[in-house]
Amino acid sequence: MAEIGRVLVLGATGYVGGRLVPLLLERGYQVRAVARSEEKIRARPWGNHPDLEPMAADVLDAPALNRAVQGCDVAYYLVHSMTKGLGDFSDLDRRGACNMVEAANAAGLKRIIYLSGLGEDLEDVPLSKHLRSRAEVGRILALGCAQCTTLRAAMILGSGSASFEILRYLCERLPMMLTPRWVNTRAQPISIRNVLHYLLGCLENGETAGQTLDIGGPDVLTYAELFRLYAEEAKIRKPLLIPVPFLSPRLSSYWVNLTTPVPMGLVRPLVEGLRNEVICRDNRIREMIPQELVPCRVAIRRALQNTERMAIDSHCFDVGDACIPEWAAHEDAPYAGGAKKEIAFAARLQGDIADVWKVIERIGGEQGWYYGDPLWRLRGWLDSLLAGPGLKRGRRDPDKTRVGDALDFWRVVDVQEERRLLLRAEMRLPGEALLEFRLTPHWENVIEMKMTASFLPRGLFGLAYWYGLYPLHMVMFGNMIENITRAAGMHLYEAPKQVNAD
Known part of the structure; x- marks a missing residue:
């Protein structure tokens, strides 16, 4: 840890960034937290920590990003453009990643740690636009001089995560669901606790530098099984699932948006990605950064407990522009x-x-x-x-x-x-x-x-x-x-x- 200088966190007020920054501060790192609004950073419980330097910048603003990267050794890249609207977020993500490479090269940044999405581009089931974009960002970041570690994750389970909120509201508000074929797609969810441990571990384990690594929990489940698992933990009636072959992911995104409070900018790309099987094919990280993997049932139980106590450290609803126009x-x-x-x-x-x-x-x-x-x-x-x-x-x-x-x-x-x-x-x-x-x-x-x-x-x-x-x-x-x-x-x-x- 002594060899690591200032750590840059891009997306510091997002769901993952809002939990990662306080953990870095607890471990004694000097952290530069970057979001579009400096006041939004300062409003966090950790926003006035003596080892924290808040800074306003956007990855789409190249000059501001260059200033943010200067003087840092390692950067966490935890940003995406899905919440900016229903337009071409992939183009915005591509521009942001290119800006990051140029800024990192100019500043002599040593490493980038990037949280991406899990999934394989298959001939019969091509990757969704969202997952293709996340993979493209990883490839662009790897083109720079800084060694890029890409962690590929499926759905993240934790209080306030977009995936958990969608799961929660669908199960609690719809006793009967007309479901598309994706309800039988297999996935390997991961607890937010495990995600944070891997992100911290990559910073402290040089073996992960320049690697693309899959991260997932111990369980491989279909989404139908996840619905039933949630109902058991929430002690509510299990929803009746009626598969409907003509219900496409795009149509599904509309009723998910009507039923849940998750922004449509997040709902549509996430739901369209549910047709892709997201399972870890490479488990090397389990040896590089050993930890106890949290089963889905336990992750759901903890998320429910935190939600009931209103002890939610960060939330997918936190993502939004808090700047005065x-x-x-x-x-x-x-x-x-x-x-x-x-x-x-x-x-x-x-x-x-x-x-x-x-x-x-x-x-x-x-x-x-x-x-x-x-x-x-x-x-x-x-x-x-x-x-x-x-x-x-x-x-x-x-x-x-x-x-x-x-x-x-x-x-x-x-x-x-x-x-x-x-x-x-x-x-x-x-x-x-x-x-x-x-x-x-x-x-x-x-x-x-x-x-x-x-x-x-x-x-x-x-x-x-x-x-x-x-x-x-x-x-x-x-x-x-x-x-x-x-x-x-x-x-x-x-x-x-x-x-x-x-």
């Missing part, structure tokens, strides 16, 4: 390509600012939105039909918010204790939207609470969307402020009214 941060919407629209309501309350902040911070999820919850649910349902997140994600914690959290179909992009909560819309919209709650203290326990909705419309449809919902916003905002005031046990000093949005 340029048009909002710099008040320069015309430069960003449009004219910003805003509506704001404000009221003055009398009471303790801490009390009203607690109520605002609990908004969304099981708590709801303090007014018009049926309308919010309808909007969430429509969003799900459009392959958006809908309201199914809820929130990480019922009482606390942090930068980067998913909150129904919003993303938390700024939290200033007892001052400001700023949410960025992730629902399907003809534009970009923000929702802000701001508290300003005045005299004798009088507080101004202000709600502002900002929207950057995209084209004529965006303008029609904004003006079409304008009357509804007028009704909802004033009532939301009044209900938040009541929930905080406070009194209205001055009734809600429309004000300038600033």
